[in-house]
Amino acid sequence: MMAALVKRLAPHDLRLVDATVMLLIADNPLITASAIGRELDIQRANMVPLLKRIEDAGLIERTPIDGKSQGLSLTAAGKAKMLEVRATLDRFEAELIARVPEQHREHLIPALDALWR
């Protein structure tokens, strides 16, 4: 399923981790690179090339918070991209849910949510 999702994201020129980071930024304006790393279990050091790639694509920008921290946010292009990505994700999720027989369907999300909360 994750491999299939990666293929759905490829036309958007995003890797799975890129989309995940961008969603996190979209939902947490001015979040820092270190905070993203803690949230997603990515080493601080490895955030550098990851964010550079997304920044070079013009999708995110940095805003100084204080002398040592910088907040991340989506550019206009980044916000437009995320609208498309969210639509892709919603479509993918809908397709998956549709595979589940009706009598089980309403139980799936609550069960998964309970599994790892």
Next chain:
Amino acid sequence: MMAALVKRLAPHDLRLVDATVMLLIADNPLITASAIGRELDIQRANMVPLLKRIEDAGLIERTPIDGKSQGLSLTAAGKAKMLEVRATLDRFEAELIARVPEQHREHLIPALDALWR
């Protein structure tokens, strides 16, 4: 969840892929390295160091099938290890299932099964 599973396997000195390969061998006696690769989406070339590691640990052995193929099987030590591993996996699965509220529980496995079949 996968990260937690990796930690459960660590005391057995097995990585996730090692345990997966050994389970496949246990359930498919004399399966070939190439067949395992096809089943698990692992390149033939990458099976070489993977199997060498498990073989060096004395857990699997090779039996010539014909001039070019060799069947893989668990050694006595490998079978003993898999008994422990299966117990660990069963315990892990039971712990996960126990997290799911009763009214959803019986629906989880059928729903997951339908999701990607």
Next chain:
DNA sequence: TATTGTTATACTCTATAACTATA
């Protein structure tokens, strides 16, 4: 003293090409 961002680097994992030998 702890944290942020960064650089450098070693290590692991994976993909690819090529080769030999056999079915």
Next chain:
DNA sequence: TATAGTTATAGAGTATAACAATA
């Protein structure tokens, strides 16, 4: 001609240590 096993190697991803600057 296709397949099995193997070798060598490039590339991507990750972990680790260290550093300067700032909270």
